[in-house]
Amino acid sequence: xxxxxxxxxxxxxxxxxxxxxxxxxxVSMEVYPGEVVGLLxxxxxxxxxxxKVISGVYRPDEGQIFFEGREVRITxxxxxxxxxxxxxxxxxxxxxxxxxxxxxxxxxEKLKKLFNLIxxxxxxxxxxxxxxxxxRLGIEIPSLRNKIKTLSGGQRQSVAISxxxxxxxxxxxxxxxxxxLGVTExxxxxxxxxxxxxxxxxxxxxxxxxxxxxxxxxxLVVLRRGEKVGERLTHETNPDEIVSLIVGxxxxxxxxxx
Amino acid sequence: MSRTQVIARVGRNWVxxxxxxxxxxxxxxxxxxxxxxxxxxxxxxxxxxxxxAAGETFVIITGGIDLSVGFVRGLISVxxxxxxxxxxxxxxSPYFAIFCGIxxxxxxxxxxxxxxxxxxxxxxxxxxxxxxxxxxxxxxxALRYSKGFPITFLPDEVGEIGNGFFFYLxxxxxxxxxxKPLGLTEAEARNLVGIVPYxxxxxxxxxxxxxxxxSKTQFGQHIYAIGGNIDAARRAGIPVxxxxxxxxxxxxxxxxxxxxxxxxxxxxxxxxxxxxSLELFAIAAVVIGGAxxxxxxxxxxxxxxxxxxxSVLEVGFLMSGILPFYRYIxxxxxxxxAVVIDQLFPEIVYD
Ligand SMILES: Nc1ncnc2c1ncn2[C@@H]1O[C@H](COP(=O)(O)OP(=O)(O)OP(=O)(O)O)[C@@H](O)[C@H]1O
Ligand SMILES: [Mg+2]
Numbered sequence: 001x002x003x004x005x006x007x008x009x010x011x012x013x014x015x016x017x018x019x020x021x022x023x024x025x026x027v028s029m030e031v032y033p034g035e036v037v038g039l040l041x042x043x044x045x046x047x048x049x050x051x052k053v054i055s056g057v058y059r060p061d062e063g064q065i066f067f068e069g070r071e072v073r074i075t076x077x078x079x080x081x082x083x084x085x086x087x088x089x090x091x092x093x094x095x096x097x098x099x100x101x102x103x104x105x106x107x108x109e110k111l112k113k114l115f116n117l118i119x120x121x122x123x124x125x126x127x128x129x130x131x132x133x134x135x136r137l138g139i140e141i142p143s144l145r146n147k148i149k150t151l152s153g154g155q156r157q158s159v160a161i162s163x164x165x166x167x168x169x170x171x172x173x174x175x176x177x178x179x180x181l182g183v184t185e186x187x188x189x190x191x192x193x194x195x196x197x198x199x200x201x202x203x204x205x206x207x208x209x210x211x212x213x214x215x216x217x218x219x220l221v222v223l224r225r226g227e228k229v230g231e232r233l234t235h236e237t238n239p240d241e242i243v244s245l246i247v248g249x250x251x252x253x254x255x256x257x258x
Numbered sequence: 259m260s261r262t263q264v265i266a267r268v269g270r271n272w273v274x275x276x277x278x279x280x281x282x283x284x285x286x287x288x289x290x291x292x293x294x295x296x297x298x299x300x301x302x303x304x305x306x307x308x309x310x311a312a313g314e315t316f317v318i319i320t321g322g323i324d325l326s327v328g329f330v331r332g333l334i335s336v337x338x339x340x341x342x343x344x345x346x347x348x349x350x351s352p353y354f355a356i357f358c359g360i361x362x363x364x365x366x367x368x369x370x371x372x373x374x375x376x377x378x379x380x381x382x383x384x385x386x387x388x389x390x391x392x393x394x395x396x397x398x399x400a401l402r403y404s405k406g407f408p409i410t411f412l413p414d415e416v417g418e419i420g421n422g423f424f425f426y427l428x429x430x431x432x433x434x435x436x437x438k439p440l441g442l443t444e445a446e447a448r449n450l451v452g453i454v455p456y457x458x459x460x461x462x463x464x465x466x467x468x469x470x471x472x473s474k475t476q477f478g479q480h481i482y483a484i485g486g487n488i489d490a491a492r493r494a495g496i497p498v499x500x501x502x503x504x505x506x507x508x509x510x511x512x513x514x515x516x517x518x519x520x521x522x523x524x525x526x527x528x529x530x531x532x533x534x535s536l537e538l539f540a541i542a543a544v545v546i547g548g549a550x551x552x553x554x555x556x557x558x559x560x561x562x563x564x565x566x567x568x569s570v571l572e573v574g575f576l577m578s579g580i581l582p583f584y585r586y587i588x589x590x591x592x593x594x595x596a597v598v599i600d601q602l603f604p605e606i607v608y609d
Binding site: 077078081093094095096097098102103106107108109111114118119120121 | 474475476479480482483485486487489490491493494495496553554555
């Protein structure tokens with residue numbers, strides 16, 4: 001994937017502390033256009049903290065972020081969104097009482113003029129555009145007029161993803177996107193990740209399901225206690241090696257300490 | 259549509275059926291209930307309540323509550339009446355005095371909402387507490403300015419406006435437009451029927467405008483979004499704090515409209531109307547109309563139906579000779595029934 005191409009995102013020596021605790025310690029990584037990077041690590045390893053730095057929720061204590069070759073300062077989630085970095089959080093950030101297309105256009109509603117004067121919501125336009133993006137991603141939802149609360153977990157996940165894609169996400173960050181889903185729905189979301197990647201969207205995916213990550217990721221980055229302890233191309237490694245990186249090699253080597 | 263969908267649709271629109279049913283029952287039990295006079299009477303007396311409940315709808319959709327509307331209404335009613343009375347006493351023309359009373363009342367209506375909104379949105383005071391504080395303040399101020407008595411001695415022109423109708427009918431005898439017929443005998447005056455009260459037209463116009471804003475505009479959509487998932491609204495770039503402040507201002511502005519209108523209708527400024535807990539009736543009407551205190555749901559049409567259920571109940575009980583306290587029991591029962599029904603019938607799923 002790397003080749004001679006320029007990374008879409010590059011973070012260098014990111015440090016994030018919470019009081020005395022160093023949650024992320026001098027981590028560097030990059031993501032190329034269309035590439036899926038799996039971010040792995042045990043509970044508390046610092047995965048969520050790292051992606052929150054990238055998506056503007058936290059400001060790093062040290063380190064630099066480059067996007068499309070330029071150094072950027074991301075000080076709020078809106079900064080990240082403006083750059084084309086969209087994050088899908090575990091809690092999804094959908095308004096369950098609104099319908100599918102209203103969520104895709106939430107905060108950026110399309111308006112039309114009534115009597116050439118009064119701006120009102122253009123439901124038809126939002127509906128058609130939403131249909132287009134869902135079709136493009138091969139997502140099936142019975143009706144876009146349905147409220148989010150009538151949808152399944154996987155369908156909601158798909159709506160959240162479509163929403164970011166419609167607004168031209170270049171980098172999609174997903175924190176445990178399949179954690180709450182059944183097997184079929186998990187597979188659908190993973191297929192969606194593949195589709196997006198094929199369309200040139202870069203993706204960082206966090207998951208504890210090694211099997212999932214191996215299916216979709218091109219490259220794996222492993223964190224342990226805030227530090228990056230390894231980086232592998234998926235086709236050059238195997239789950240055993242990754243597990244030993246996640247838990248710490250010394251445990252796997254029979255408790256010998258170095 | 260499948261059978262379950264039909265049942266669901268009927269279930270979700272039970273208020274209309276219920277209102278119809280009430281009217282049918284009262285037309286048997288209440289003498290003269292089914293008449294033009296009663297209809298117009300219900301329309302006229304429920305106008306202030308319509309406004310109060312409409313403002314409350316906005317707040318409840320955001321997932322908040324505004325307990326202050328009843329006493330803000332009272333305070334504004336008292337103040338607008340004092341302005342009208344004093345200007346008139348100073349020798350100004352009655353219409354000028356009334357105009358000033360309306361303007362002062364409406365302008366003052368911004369203040370309580372602004373304070374409530376800033377407390378809720380910026381200082382994270384729970385809406386219940388913030389508006390309970392305003393409830394006390396408005397109540398105290400209204401008592402201070404009214405000294406506990408209704409404000410009376412308003413010019414007759416107040417009643418002409420507030421208690422005026424577009425049409426007057428003396429059955430079988432005469433029909434006039436705008437002008438109340440003069441020189442009637444006492445018996446004739448008692449039989450005179452006013453049709454389409456000005457006050458109701460004003461209330462409906464305000465409800466229409468704000469109902470439109472709520473259901474058709476981006477401003478309204480963001481209110482639903484905030485009520486549905488405030489974090490999602492924030493992440494979507496909606497200025498949640500500012501929006502909430504505007505919503506609380508709308509609520510107290512409607513309370514002010516309601517206060518001014520009730521001064522005009524009853525030709526007195528009262529701080530508590532028949533000592534009723536108006537804010538609780540407003541909240542009940544909003545909930546009966548399909549809103550949820552959890553936020554994200556509700557609309558102005560539903561609220562208006564909720565208000566009419568309550569006022570048909572009031573007038574119907576009165577005309578059927580049922581003691582007034584039964585009305586409180588009925589309202590309480592209907593309120594709980596409304597919420598239960600809402601849980602029973604799921605959201606309609608389209609095609
Ligand atoms: N807001 C915060 N304040 C203080 N400490 C925090 C905060 N957020 C995270 N931490 C700490 O930072 C460390 C890394 O947490 P993080 O959430 O990034 O882990 P994670 O790799 O996402 O774990 P998991 O797989 O359980 O989600 C943990 O020790 C956590 O307790
Ligand atoms: Mg995490």
